[in-house]
Amino acid sequence: MGRRRIGGRGGLALAAALLATGPARADVQVRYTAPERFxxxxxRFGSGQPLRVTLAELTRIFQDLGNAKLRPGERLDVTVLDIDLAGFDRPGLSTPTGVRVVTDATPPRIRFAYALRRDGRIVAQGEETVTDINFLLTSNPRFSTGGLYYERQLLRDWFARRFPENG
Structure with missing residues (x-):
């Protein structure tokens, strides 16, 4: 039995095309409804992270978790309706990045609607408000990278509960 070998420029072009496309990934689209009213x-005191940075980071969190947890070819549409970050801003301290005081009385809370599509059909949808009053007991930001650590942990837990069969 002879094996067929692909050689020359055609074979290299095919290999390059396969590498460029990579494995299929889930598609996660995130929108924000009236973010200025979150x-x-x-x-709000002129220092610290502006709204656009918070929204960009939250979008990245949803996309990273979706790509890790959802099946290739699935699409998750998320519409964020409200955000209440962990902690509160401390006015009066003028530092370039601001000061956010996090206590057990100030848990993160995110409200959003979602729809999961598989082969163009909606297979799961709903509106959720995710929060964790024990967030300081269940997470440790000292070993984290990136911003919005508590919110990332909150969404990581939501993905694990909502899509357990996918991952």
């Missing part, structure tokens, strides 16, 4: 998504 409970607490930015430092």
């Amino acid at each position: 409970t607490d998504a930015e430092n």
